[in-house]
Amino acid sequence: MTSPLAGLSRTIGSALSGIFFDAVLYRDAAAAGPNDWTPGAVTTTSYPCKALADAWSAYQIAGGMVAGSDAKVLILAASLSIEPQAGDRVTVRGETYALVSDGGSRPAVMGDPAKALWECRGRR
Template identity: 65%
Template sequence: MASPLSKVAATIGKAMSGVFYPATLARDARAAGENDWTPGAITTTEHACKALPDTWSAYHVANGMVAANDARLLILASTIAVVPAVGDRVTVQGSTYTIVSDGGSAPAVETDPAQAVWVCRGRR
């Protein structure tokens, strides 16, 4: 039986697409080197998406869940083919944020039950 949430992400993506800004998620990958101690070249893959920069609540900051300078980045899941991860860089509205996991107890990336929106901890 299909999950009742299976079409919710697409519906939210369609409804919110005009509110979110065009963005790019950049992910670095290192190729294998010629031996164990020589690293290979780094290649960057960019993924277009829709994102919305936001701030964390005073509750999150005061309780040590995020660092005071962390941004809350919302990414519409229906607009991107990869799952955001620590180390990825998101550029939206001319600012670039790196997804981080340090400086608080909140996870670097989380989502809602329908997986409609990725919520990321970003740092400039």
């Protein structure tokens, strides 16, 4: 049986792409080195996407859930060919944010049930 959420990501992506900004997600990957203790060269791959950067709510900041300097980075899932993860970087409107976890229970990246939007914790 098909999920009732099937196709919703694409629909939401089409509806919201006009209000999201062009952005780029960067992911670093190390190539295999000559041996286990010598890393290979790091290569950075860029992935175009649509994103927004916004402030977290006063409640979340006051409750210690996020740092006041952290930004909420929202990425339209339909615009990105990979799933974002901690350690990635996103550049939106000239600002670059590193996707970081709080070190506790809140991950760096969370998605919604329809997989339409990635909510990321970005640090300048």
